[in-house]
Amino acid sequence: MAREEVYTGSIEKVEVMDAGDDIDLDEEALKTLYKNMVLARKFDEKAFALQRRGDISTYAPHKGQEAAQIGAMFALKDDDWMVPSFRETAAFIMRGAPLEKIFQRWMGDANGQKGLAELNTLPVAIPVGTQNLHTTGLGMAMSFKDDDNAVIGFTGDGSTSEGDFHEALNFAGVYEAHSVFFVQNNQYAISMPREKQTKSETIAQKALAYGIEGLQVDGNDILAVIKATREALEKARNGEPVLVEALTYRLEDHTTSDDSSRYRDEEEVEKWKENDPIKRFREYLEEKGIWSDELEDYEEEAEGKIDEAANKALEMDDPEFDELFDYVYGEMPELLAEEKEELREEVVGNE
Ligand SMILES: Cc1ncc(C[n+]2csc(CCOP(=O)(O)OP(=O)(O)O)c2C)c(N)n1
Incomplete structure (x- = not known):
């Protein structure tokens, strides 16, 4: 057997909408999913605008990745855990994090991360x-502890070239961790295209080396993401970790400090816009006769919610300059306490 077949032959690809399939979700659930995707898209647009006018220093857009993040979070139970990277704003929204808190964090205030433990969610x-x-x-x-919870951790295609990723998978396999590694393969690590990032035919096959299951999913098909993540979480609950590679695309720049037109063609971006997860899901809902005025009007409602949350965040007081020391340890070590005091004396003393 050719080397490529040994790996890719064992990688399943999950699709639902393109395969003409369905999953077991009622109308209310489908509407909730659509609304959260729209809300996340509106957040992205607002955050971009706030960065341009100087209220946010940098922002990492998730436009195009809403199905991957919202689908994955929909599959997660409240008492499961979620581990984010830096592009998971849509996932935070689906997890129920208050919108103004998410804005507050992007505005550079660590208080925006407070309260995450109650959501069984780690900081960014x-x-x-x-x-x-x-x-x-x-x-x-x-x-x-032999409990039946699971954890989902988000990571990017580029991160799968890092040592940490491989150490994590190795330990997960050996210790039968209740972990799902959810890789959003958005095709780029800043300007580095996926093909130049790794010689692996798929990201999913990297799991096989560690004796854990790897699968691919159409990451712009929210129903496929839910199906794949549910299955992965069920296995993880029983001590079988899984790597899910969600095939998607970053429709925006890497961050607001990037200019993606310098390294990718408009033609490629246009092709992926056709595959926009919100557009695809809307078409699905229309076909099923679920599309309604309520969903049509939601765009405006979402804009209102986002504006209100952004204004709240803008009105909040700035944090004290030395608060950053407070979040490193549960109990602050003596040396750090001394450094905090020194800094305070210096700053306040010089005022
Ligand atoms: C250890 C480390 N090295 C480099 C960087 C700079 N950096 C930030 S994002 C990024 C690319 C990440 O790509 P990927 O994992 O595919 O995630 P994506 O940004 O596409 O969501 C790099 C190199 C960093 N933040 N941390």
Whole structure:
């Protein structure tokens, strides 16, 4: 057997809408999914605008990845855990994080991350790939305690070239962690296209080396994402970690500091716009006769909600400059307490 077939032959690809299939969801659930996708898209647009006028210093858009994030979070139960990377705003919205808190975090105020523990959600990880170790750690704890929860951790295609990712998968396999590694393969790591990132034919096959299951899913098909993630979570609950590779596309720049027209063709972007997850889901709802004025009007309602939340965040007081020391440890070590005091004396003393 050719080398490629050994790997890709064992990788299943999950599709629902294109395959003419369905999953077991009632009308209310389908509407909730659509509304959350629209809300997340509106958040993205607003955050972009706020960055351009100087109220946010940098922002990582998720436009085009709404089905992947919202579908995955829909499959997660409230008492499961979620581990985000930095592009998971849509996932945070689906998790029920208050919109003004999410804006507050993007405005650089760590208070925006407060309250996440009640949502069984970890804070955002900016270093690429480090959060995979947290996904494994939480999953190992669940395995040791023999409980039936699971954890889903988000990560990007680029992060799968990092050592942390491989260490995380190795430990997850050995310790039968209750972990799902949800890779959003959005085709780029900043300007680095997926094909130049790795010689692997798929990201999913990287799981096989660690003795865990890897599968691909059409990440712009929200129903396929729910189906694949549900199955993966069920296995993880029983000590079988899974890697899900969601095939999607970042329709916007990497961050507001990037200009993607310098490294990808308009033609390619246009092709993926045709595959826009919101457009596809709307077409599905229309076909099923579920589309309604309520959904049509939701766009305006969502804009209102987003504007209100952004204004709330803008009106909040700025944090104290030395609060950043408070979030590193549960109990602050003496040395850090001294440094905090020193900084305060210096800043306040010089005022
Ligand atoms: C350890 C580390 N190296 C480099 C960076 C700079 N950096 C930020 S995002 C990024 C690319 C990440 O690509 P991917 O994992 O595909 O996620 P995406 O940004 O596409 O969501 C890089 C290199 C970083 N934040 N951390």
